Amino acid sequence: MGWGKSVPVVKLGQGLRLGPGLVLRPGHRLGLLVLLCCLALCPGPIHGDKVLVMPVEGSHWLSMKLLVKELAARGHEMVVLVPETSILIKSSDYHRTEIFRVPFNKAQLDKNVNKLKDDMFRKAPKVTDIFMNVQGLIDFTDMQVKGCEGLLYDEPLMQRLRGEGFKMMLTDPFLPCGSIIADSFNIPVVYFLKGIPCGMEDRAAQCPNPPSYVPRFFSGNTDHMDFLGRVKNMLMYSLESYLCTVMFASFDELTSRYLEKDMTYRELLGHGAIWLLRYDYSFEYPKPTMPNMVHIGGINCGKRDPLPEDLQEFVDESGEDGFVVFTLGSMVSQMPEEKAKQFFDAFSKIPQRVVWRYTGVVPKNAPANVRLMKWLPQNELLGHPNVKAFITHGGTHGTYEGICNGVPMVMLPLFAEQGDNVHRMAVRGVGEVLSLFDLTSEKLVEALNKVINDKSYKEKMMKLSAVHKDRPIEPLDLAVFWSEFVMRHGGAEHLRPAAHDLNWIQYHSLDVFTLLLTIVLIVVIVTVKCCKVCFRKCCGTKRTMKKKSA
Amino acid sequence: MGWGKSVPVVKLGQGLRLGPGLVLRPGHRLGLLVLLCCLALCPGPIHGDKVLVMPVEGSHWLSMKLLVKELAARGHEMVVLVPETSILIKSSDYHRTEIFRVPFNKAQLDKNVNKLKDDMFRKAPKVTDIFMNVQGLIDFTDMQVKGCEGLLYDEPLMQRLRGEGFKMMLTDPFLPCGSIIADSFNIPVVYFLKGIPCGMEDRAAQCPNPPSYVPRFFSGNTDHMDFLGRVKNMLMYSLESYLCTVMFASFDELTSRYLEKDMTYRELLGHGAIWLLRYDYSFEYPKPTMPNMVHIGGINCGKRDPLPEDLQEFVDESGEDGFVVFTLGSMVSQMPEEKAKQFFDAFSKIPQRVVWRYTGVVPKNAPANVRLMKWLPQNELLGHPNVKAFITHGGTHGTYEGICNGVPMVMLPLFAEQGDNVHRMAVRGVGEVLSLFDLTSEKLVEALNKVINDKSYKEKMMKLSAVHKDRPIEPLDLAVFWSEFVMRHGGAEHLRPAAHDLNWIQYHSLDVFTLLLTIVLIVVIVTVKCCKVCFRKCCGTKRTMKKKSA
Structure with a gap:
């Protein structure tokens, strides 16, 4: 392996740290220049594993x-x-x-x-x-x-x-x-x-x-639960153990x-x-x-390619109102016509432009502010300065791209862990959750207006984004x-x-507890027995003495 | 704050990663050069917190x-x-x-x-x-x-x-x-x-x-315990809880x-x-x-200053036999004269030179291969290529300096967690433990010869050192x-x-278990009662019917 063998870690703020002993600080201007020239000219990896x-x-x-x-x-x-x-x-x-x-x-x-x-x-x-x-x-x-x-x-x-x-x-x-x-x-x-x-x-x-x-899947709990929440969590935990099997x-x-x-x-x-x-x-x-x-x-x-030219133009020209990104993930690009109509209807009522991954039937009066696509450059669009909101199913990839780029979300969970994902985001105040089943254009417009116009969503999302991106090393x-x-x-x-x-019993020290409890029990029983015997002897002696004295 | 606000993390092997979007790979020779020139000339931090x-x-x-x-x-x-x-x-x-x-x-x-x-x-x-x-x-x-x-x-x-x-x-x-x-x-x-x-x-x-x-302090356990070891560990755990209070x-x-x-x-x-x-x-x-x-x-x-000139000479000239570093930590620079004699005696019997932090009484016939010092540049000495062994009390600092530099150890624990530290090292086969109380020069010579001449100590220590130093970011x-x-x-x-x-009961879900157990108990009792009533009614009816039929 070439470079792979040793990965020297370098941080600009602290100078170039090339290993425990060798650090080139910003003060060492000349050394730094020489080193960096070598770096620029040195060969890449030759062979790997x-x-x-x-x-x-x-x-x-x-x-x-x-x-x-x-x-x-x-x-x-x-x-x-x-x-x-x-x-x-x-x-x-x-x-x-x-x-x-x-x-x-x-x-x-x-x-x-x-x-x-x-x-x-x-x-x-x-x-x-x-x-x-x-x-x-x-x-x-x-x-x-x-x-x-x-x-x-x-x-x-x-x-x-x-x-x-x-x-x-x-x-x-x-x-x-x-x-x-x-x-x-x-x-x-x-x-x-x-x-x-x-x-x-x-x-x-x-x-x-x-x-x-620790909230269990599908429990609807956060990490702060009241007594009933903890009961529910425990039941879900037991259920999970069964489902695992x-x-x-x-x-x-x-x-x-x-x-x-x-x-x-x-x-x-x-x-x-x-x-x-x-x-x-x-x-x-x-x-x-x-x-x-x-x-x-x-x-x-991390991945960020340039946007296709026409899409770049479409979002650049969205102006102050900005645009909304809408996708239900890699697995869902269609939906029942009636449901799609609700979306088209809602989008016709908002000032934002919309970029939507959708390959289903398009109504005749589809609003002009909507751009339909077969596949979305999601992370790139969410990184555009004009983006205002992200309508997502709450998959982990999309959720993280929302967080990285600091974009408030309207979330429509579909299945698997998506319900839990969107719940985490809603609890943090960075998005609104809607149900796809009973979605209407009014509900969607209301949610969109909320996350776009109520500044608290954006502020909280930017804070979350700052914490997420502030890390000593990129993922x-x-x-x-x-x-x-x-x-x-x-x-x-x-x-x-x-x-x-260890097996389950050993891990939880149940065998150890059993031994210790048995010892304690034996000690208690023996002590009680001894006391009884002593008491009897003592009382017996007293009685005998009383009898004698009588 | 100046640079402190954002610490761009950079790794040579993967190119210069300046943030999620901006990565300069080794291929980008020119960009890299320009960037690095800027870097070399840019100002240091101006003010901090x-x-x-x-x-x-x-x-x-x-x-x-x-x-x-x-x-x-x-x-x-x-x-x-x-x-x-x-x-x-x-x-x-x-x-x-x-x-x-x-x-x-x-x-x-x-x-x-x-x-x-x-x-x-x-x-x-x-x-x-x-x-x-x-x-x-x-x-x-x-x-x-x-x-x-x-x-x-x-x-x-x-x-x-x-x-x-x-x-x-x-x-x-x-x-x-x-x-x-x-x-x-x-x-x-x-x-x-x-x-x-x-x-x-x-x-x-x-x-x-x-x-x-997880072995408890002073238990003498490793992470792999047999049943009695786990009993001992549990008892130490309970004892700890009391001692904590x-x-x-x-x-x-x-x-x-x-x-x-x-x-x-x-x-x-x-x-x-x-x-x-x-x-x-x-x-x-x-x-x-x-x-x-x-x-x-x-x-x-990380800290490594140059050695003082005379000390550098002393260790450089130790030749193939090399030298041994000996210190009992920052708190102990003396010991009873009789005990010190055992050390001097032992050192006179080994071919290695010895650098020893010692401020106590020196016998007249102190061997010439021993250099006594008031304070040791420990990490620097352990990093010298001629070093063969490290006699230490097993403090965390010394132990880590032994690991970093890959030097086998003879360990003489004094107090506190040092007993546990040296036990961890002995279990890994990178050193020998001796007791200061009954130490003799023979025991010390034997242990030193063992860790120096039996190559397995050095090999295991080098492996441990390699794992320890292979990290994505310096501590x-x-x-x-x-x-x-x-x-x-x-x-x-x-x-x-x-x-x-959560309090202790809530954390361990004892209140939840109590509720669930109570419910189960009630269900069982009610079921049993119902069964009994049914059984009685059934039998009663049968008996009545029998009586009637009779």
Whole structure:
């Protein structure tokens, strides 16, 4: 490896720190100039390590791609495993693509994915949605497990990959394939994720998550709960534990079958070297964390390409009223015509221009201030000085791009963790939440006017943005550093907590409590017995004495 | 504030990253040159914020001083509060010193401090030492509380300080004065520490610390314990909870008396914005951490001045045999004559030269390979290529300097957490532990030969050193960043866990469990009763029917 071996960290404000002993301060003008000339002329990385990448389709890939690209730019050879049904994962010049066959076609996959979101426009959200979501997820992951089997049992491909000498696996543990291959190839694995359903990432990393102040998924709680809120949270926590078992049953089965050892998916995940978690505490409530958890929230905000010329013109000319960005994420570009009409109607009533990712039916009288697009350069648009608000489904990527750029939001959650995401933003006073089911143009206009004209939304968002962006090292650099750390040291064994070697009873010291309680009980019983005997003897003696004296 | 407002983070390997949007990669040769010329010519910080510093005497100050110096170099005005009895905290040109009166003199303080260490040369270590240590600590902290009162109730001084408009308090929470003043002045506080007796830092920061795998102080456990080890750990954990109450009683009293509110010292500490903790996971066992805990282990290794000429010559000329560094820390420069003789005797039997911090009696036949000094440039000596071993008492500073420089150690723990420190190093196979009480020259020679000639010690130490030094940002930079973050944002409120607002019962959800158990019990009882009634009715009917049919 060229530069990858040692990453000298340098901070301008403090001079150039090239290592523990060597610091060039701003005072050292000449030295600085000489050093920097060398820097400008020195060669880039010559060769790197081989990294196997097992991504997850959809928006998950969009941010992992940034890390893959950066590692490639640093000289590493990136090999990305892609199912033949892939939608967003394309081949590119910065990574090699290995396509594997899956026992289903795109139409079947689409049908499966669409199940997850279709009801959102038609039904009012209910508490029981959690079960619907879970069933949808089970169907979805069952299909993905089948896809994974297509790869794992493709012996010639696996044989070839095994022989390539990969130094590391980079994967999204939302699906089990990457972790299983890493274990099978005996290479360290780095996880890249926002989270896994039912908080599996914390369970697998042995990270404590007290239900008294860490709100559970779908609970509607914040980190400050009253008694009933905590009761609800505890019930959701118990429910999650059950759902974890149900939802990951097929992963557990695949893990133990393929690796030929008695191991659950959770145990397998516990062998991960580093967890690159796409959140930070401008978004998430503060809670315990583990030494091998690295927070890279906002990693997707770094990317900023120039806008296409006509779009640039459209937003530049939006003037003082500015414009609104509207997208429901990578998976949803259409909606029922009747619902779309509400949006068009609302947009005709606001002075702002609107850039909307929409590929559905367009009414004849569509307002002129709306620009429809097949795909939005979201982060670039949100970074434009004229942007006034962001209508979003509350996916993690969009939410972070809203935070990075300090844009107040109107949020229309669809499914999965989006409800929790938008709740976090609403609680911080940086946006308004609406329900897609009973959305009307009036409600939308009212919410838009609120977040645009009530200055408190913008002010709070700018404060949140300032805190989020004020960090000692950029999230992408952090992700690169820890990926390369794992390659340099063959893992991160010094960060693995010993809790992994304890079972549930041992971890919670229940066996120890039982012993101590037993000892205390024995001591109490023996003491009481002794006292009784003494008392009897004493009384007996007294009685005898009384009798005698009588 | 000048540069302090925004600290652009730059990494050479990835090009110059000046913010989310602006990255100059090595390819951009010309841009890089232009930028760097500007950088070399741009002005340093013009003015900074005012920081109040309340340090703790002894080695605690030696590393805090590095941060104070760096913050001063970045343009902040540092005001250090120093008791008139101070030994190591001297006035300097990079900070202003405010000296306050204390109701005792240096001799009294020395006597108190000496109590803590005197027995170490005379007595075998015992389990009951924990109580002796605690009593010593109580005496020591009681005296410090008196000193603190001298400052707090010096009305004119406090009035003047209050009016100075400090932006932040930097303090070591080993003593309560800093936190109390910060609360009284209503300024955010940053803690700088290795730890506080009885694990108070974790308790105060709401950091979970499962006793099933986080070894407690003085327990002699590692993070991997068998059943009896876990029982012992749990007992030590319970003991700690008790000791916490006893040891910090005077702090609690002072806190509530001075601040005129019902508040324990632990609650006061919970208001700290950032905990700068002088350890990392090359030293400590992996365990849960909190978002406002920042690990700066090895911060003291950055400092490296040139060696004095004669000392440089002495170690340069040690040749292939090399030399050994020997010091028992900032507090111990002497020892009983008989004990010292064992050391001189041992050193006469090894081929290495020895640099020893010693101010006691020197025997007539002192070996020629020993150089005695009043004060050692420890980190500089340990960084010399000829150094072969480090004889140390196992203080955190020395231990980290051993790790940074990859020098195997022979460890002679004295008191406080030193026993735990050396145990961590011995377990990692990078050093040998001896007891000062029954030390003989033979034992010392044997241990020295072992760590010098058995290559496994050096190899393991070099691996540990590599892991420790492989970090995305230097500890001092990290400490500076978070100190300035607190100044920029008036604290770090987004990192404060909501656990602080819960009492012990609520935190552990005991009230919730009680409710849920009660409900379950009621349901069970009602069900059983119903069943009984049904059963009776059913049987009753049958009996009646039987009777009728009969």
